[in-house]
Amino acid sequence: MIRRDTDDCSSSNSDYLLGLRIASIFIIYVGSSFGALFPVLARRSKFINVPKSLFDFAKYFGSGVIIATAFIHLLGPAIEELGSSCLSEGWREYPYALALCLLSIFAIFIVELVAFRWGTTILAKIGMHHDAHGHEIGSHAAHGPEGNMIDSNAAKDVEAAAAPSESEKHTHTHHMLDAAVSQIVGVAILEFGVVLHSVLIGLTLAVNEGFKILFVVLVFHQTFEGLGIGSRLAYMNLPQRYNFVPIIGAVVYGFTTPVGIAIGLGLRTTYNPNSPTALIVSGVLDSLSAGILIYTGLVELLAHEFLFNKEMMESSNARLTYALGAMLLGCGLMALLGKWA
Template sequence: MKRRDTIDCSGSDTTDTLMALRIASIFIIYIAASLGALFPVLAKKSKFINAPKSLFDFAKYFGSGVIIATAFIHLLSPALDELGSPCLSEGWSEYPYALALCLLSIFSIFIVELVAFRWGTSMLAKIGMHHDAHGHDIGSHAAHGPEGNMMDSAASSTGAVLEDVEAFPDSSSSVSQTMRPHSEKDQSGKEGHHQQPSPHSHQILDSAISQVVGVGILEFGVVLHSVLIGLTLAVNEGFKVLFVVLVFHQTFEGLGIGSRLAYMNLPQKYNYVPIIGAVVYGFTTPIGIAIGLGLRTVYNPNSPTASIVSGVLDSLSAGILIYTGLVELLAHEFLFNKEMMESSNARLTYALGAMLLGCGLMALLGKWA
């Protein structure tokens, strides 16, 4: 921790050095972040980009590692420093507020998901549908195919968007095929249709809403972090090193968000949602940089107010990403995923290696940013 007499707690750095590069960083980081977030989404939707499935699997697991490392190294650690700043009153040092806020965030997300799960399960029971949270008794595609994805998303507001989808048929046809609660074949071999259309419509709407809410929670934590680091970059004295690091930082983080957006399995009319999510992410850090440049003569990142605001937001964001990373990504992708548990050692090693690579690279960037 820095000594109080070695940092400026009242004034601000009003230097205009490297202003041209600072302004250019708005556009450079925007391009890097947007490419990272948009590429998985557009590659999945485009017929012209013939990317192999293994590439998407790598991006997904790599992105999971990035999100987990972001939570601990790029959010929780700075929050501890910010709320333990010597510029704050002594009361802030008497309790680990950053850890407490992070814990509050984790349990808040858990309670929200728990309530949504119970409500969704109850709704499914009323229309005669069975829900298995982890897909253990629905078959190998329960956790990875559109069938499992749609049923999970109706019960969980945050879990559905993070389920791995192996098959991506046209959304309108896949939804109509997978959401018939009691469809069965008659003696002639033709499929009989359920007579009540209302559960079908309810499931489509519920699936879309729950997936949008789920990815919104994930992106909310990342967006707060991106705006704050953009604001810091604009007024930081060590701009050159931080700028280079943040280009890679935002690209990797964008890849993590983009890979999750790409795996959303929505009805046709909601196909624009992943693209909007990627575009919004691309703008966040540039917006922070622009705000920082506009306030560079009055904003001091070491001031008590700035430390408190940044520390609180970083702590809450860390809790969101910790819960999402450990529960929704690690647990659901590996432990509760029947297909992954029954896969070959080579595939499991590949998935773990990609995840650890993403986590390791993002954690390494924490040395400079």
């Protein structure tokens, strides 16, 4: 959480440690890119043998990081920024940060709801059913006790039934495309919230007077957050032609904070992070980003990975404890970093 001196609305001395501020662009880029790219490349590589348990750890650890980022590193600063004494009295008469966060949560929910209804209609036209938990099933699939009944016509010709017809191939293609689009949209929403946050903290780092502590903390912050994004990107199950998407997502994340730092250094003589305009813009974007990550973290990551995941619900107590422990560790470490940044 970026701390601001609410009693001082003047500009800070951004020329302090200018050389190190410039070097931070490259240092944070390396940390961010490594965190985001390593899980993606390691899962695809034949030469890097990473145990599945380690990938699982990174995935659940990353979920905890993202949830803590939403509450501690985004919503907290937004409340502070929009409640600053540098703003007019009107901004302190209502909890605008919480209202904007709430608006963001419902906006993402409604967009996703409309998208799923539209997608379900399309799937119904090609003979498929969309499960709210993310499983698309062909209309010919059996459900309930009657699913044990055997179609006598199909039993007569097992060989013919085994060979997929043209319509089945067409249905499978649509299923793969729908699943790919759903995953890409979900990760895009997650990364959009993280990218906004990363640019803003990069901008703040470039002009903040407490640079040394903030710099060290943000190296860990961005690496952990990159690990959270990277582990999600690595587990995307996409058709061959969309295999570039996870790599593009990781590369984009790596650039965001360095870009923010570079912009801040370029504007260091004119940019005042404590000015009313800067506080409002930063507070509004932090609030909206918090809503995006809260919705994504709690619904897309937490609920879908645990409550709606049949494999996880039927797994052993040891595996469930391991997953929960990894998630809580990520959340706890990221929340602790909020003490300094």
